[in-house]
Amino acid sequence: MTPDDEVLVGRLRQQLKGRRGVSEQRMFGGLCFMVNGNMCVGPWQGSLVVRLDKADHEATQAEPHAGPMNITGKTMRGWALVAPAGIAEDADLARWVGRAVEFVRTLPAK
Secondary structure (H helix, E strand, C coil): CCHHHHHHHHHHHHHHHHCCCCEEEECEEEEEEEEEEEEEEEEECEEEECCCCCCHHHHHHCCCEEEECCCCCCCCCEEECCCCCCCCCCCCHHHHHHHHHHCCCCCCCC
């Protein structure tokens, strides 16, 4: 993980502290935050990876600072990569994290 990722992990821990069903799992050379066993949010090279409803993919991609999640070379529908400018303020990070947690809670627990 990059130093920026380490800082973001600390901020994510603060955002997710006390929420039920949240766990951390190492993957893709970094750390992912899970909700009820489903991937939810995590850092990626200083940006924030968020999981959201596939049905809202195009609208999410059109939001400021949001772009496609394609770390494998293929865009992953239902995921967005939020640039550092889009999560610079704690309120902005909280909004993205809240949306992701809300969506992931609709998925069956693993």
